[in-house]
Amino acid sequence: MFKEDEIKRIEEREKEWLKRIEGVKERKARFETYSGIPIKQLYTPADIRDHNYLEDVGFPGDAPFVRGVYPTMYRSRFWTIRLFSGYGTPEDTNKRWKLLYEEGETGFSAAVDVLTFNGIDPEDPRADVEVGTEGVPLYCIDSMYALTEGLPIDKISVALVVEPFSSAPVCAMYFNMAKGRGIDIRKLMGTCQNDILTMTCGFVPFESVPPDQMLRLACDLIEWCVPEKNVPKWHPINFTTYNYREGGIDAIQELGFGFANAITHIDELIERGWKVDDFVNRLAFHLSAHKDFFEEIAKYRAARRIWYKLMKDKYEAKDPRSYEFRFHIQTAGSSLTAQQPMVNIIRTAFQALAAVLGGCQSMHTNSYDEAICLPSEEAVRLALRTQQVIQEETGVADTIDPLGGSYYVEWLTDEIEERVWKYLDKMTEAGGNVVKLLENGWLYKEMADAFHKRQRAVDEGEERVIGVNCYLSREEEPPIVFRTNEKAGEIERERLRRLKERRDNRKVEELLDKLRRACDKGENVMPAVMDATAAGATLGEVCNVYREVLGTWNPPIVI
Known part of the structure; x- marks a missing residue:
């Protein structure tokens, strides 16, 4: 973007400037980003001398995005305001959704409890x-109503916000509920996480199926949703790099995990006979x-440019929509502190501004x-x-x-992109796709090493955290308590009891047998799950069929 003689003049002046500040004491011996990328005192056109604006940056809506x-x-149009909400009973969360909607929220999000998460x-x-x-x-279709x-x-x-193990039944309940309300599900907009790494690296699962079967279930939902006759406006997967990042990994690893995960799913669907343009624009990402x-x-x-290159060079996508890397973000929960909690308002504001x-x-x-x-x-x-x-x-x-x-x-941006490509190569050398990296424990080791590194940095004061290791408050923190519905368990058990009383239990068993056969034969499970949940099958009943036929898995977790 700059003429070579101009770059040379800038470099000469920079040398003079650096000489002038020699010996000036700085705050730290070394400056670097959160991911360990060294930061110079100053950046000039010489640092991006090789940029071709149209090829490397371009215009909004144009390659490389x-x-x-x-x-x-x-x-x-502003971004969608979608606050992560969920507690108590479905009625309690409905009340919170209505509050947020009346206050200006433009998208709903249901965080599920640990039992729903684990099926x-x-x-x-x-x-x-x-x-x-x-x-x-969310244990049954009545919960969705x-x-x-x-x-x-x-x-x-x-x-x-559900993962591969429970995504099919929970989404099926939602789709069937919409049908029951007279809504054409082809018009439904939204997403589910359906992310095998959240189900493994992000959280420790309970009696879940092996990684290859989780991949299968995730892709079953993707390929069922995509056709126009089903739920074509739904994003049937959301690669939730946010959840991996919460475990301590850095920005490079976050993108590396996310893109490797996406590649694994794309390759699986292509192996099933799909073309990349048939489905890839329905894949979404949830970043930190x-x-x-x-x-x-x-x-x-950098993420948008990496995705563009993946689609163009690796998969040779033809549909322009396939090149678009769309993502939701969540401000970093792991950055929040119980000490001086009002400071979290400031942290969140700056993180939101960056997004x-x-x-x-x-x-x-x-x-x-x-x-x-x-x-x-x-x-x-x-x-x-x-x-x-921020908007107004x-x-x-x-x-x-x-x-x-x-x-x-x-x-x-250039530096992060280069480091992510190198990290993806490292992941390939360590075992290939994410299923193999889960099975051989490599991903767990990366997560554990990152967590311990970050914890040491805070403990030793290298990473300063206000209220934790610097600027400590002498005053006792005021108690903050929000209590959930203490009768939620009783209410939800009664909901299931009433459902099982009124449903045709023989029909439900027949439909669960249909699901067993689909699991056993390697067929797409979604048609059977749709039928079973419409008839009143519960989340646990569907997931127990998975456990029975597909087996369970103990991850090789590294401490």
Whole structure:
């Protein structure tokens, strides 16, 4: 972008400037990003001397999509405000959704409780945890009716935060509920996580199926949703790199895990006979907005270019929509502290700003009390207002990619991209696709090493955290308590009892047998799951068929 003689003059002047500041004492001996990328004192055109603007950066909505996936970005439409919500009973979460909707939320998201996550009904003898304390319990189709009562789910997108083991039954219940309300499911908008790495690296699963079977179930849902006759506007998978990042990995590893995961699913679907353009534009991503402001912005820009190159060079996609890397972000829960919790408001605001400057399509902002309890109404309203202030008062959305052209941001975007490609090569050498890397324990070792490294940095004061290892408060912190519905377990068990009383139990057993045969023969499970849940089969009943036929797996977790 710059003439060579001009670059040479800049380099000469930079040498003079560096000589002038020799011996000036700086705050630290070494400056680096959160991911360990060294940071110079100053960046100039010389640092991006090899840039070809049209090929390496381009325009919004044009290849390589560094500046955004849509031509006018937020000048036409703001990102979706989608707060992660779920607690108590479906009725409790419905009340929270209505509050947020009335306050200006533009997308719903259901965090599920631990039993829903693991595919267990509350009356199961293995269910020795509380119901509805970590999210909303969704054990049957009746729960879906209660969750969505009085809400315009035909006009607003809904995210169901469930993984491959429970995605098919939970989504099937949602789709069947919509049909029961007279809604054409072909018009339903939304997503489910359906992410095998969240089910393994992000959280420790309970009696889940082996990784190759999780991949199978995830891809079954993808290929069932995509055809026009089913749910073509649904995103049947959301590669949730946010959840891996919460375990301590850095920005490079976050993108590496996410893209390797996506590649594994794409390859599986192509092996099944699909063409990449048939489905890839329905794949979505859920990234973290972490602590390092500029690194996170550069991460999002680099991710769009990496995806473009993957689609163009590796998969030779023809449909322009296949090149678009669309993503939701969540501000970093792991950055929140129980000490001085009001400071979390500030952390969240800066992380949200980075996500906007990086061009996200949808966002969840954490509530300030989430390091202590489930979000209170006051806290969740402030989290919502954080995004609305950015939209309405800051002006940062008035021009597209406002940090594009920053010598530092452009250099850092290039550096992150290069490091991610190298990390993907490292993953290939370690075992290949993510199924193999789960089976041989490599991913668990990466997660464990990253966690211990980060913990040491905080313990030793290398990574400064206000309220934890610096600027400690002398005053006792005021208690923050939000209590969930203590009767949730009783209510949900009664809901299931009433369902089983009124349903045709013989028909349910016949349909569960149909599911057993589909599992055993390697057929797509979704048609059988749709029929079974429509007849009243519960989440636990469906997932127990998976366990029975597909087996269970103990991950090689590294401590």
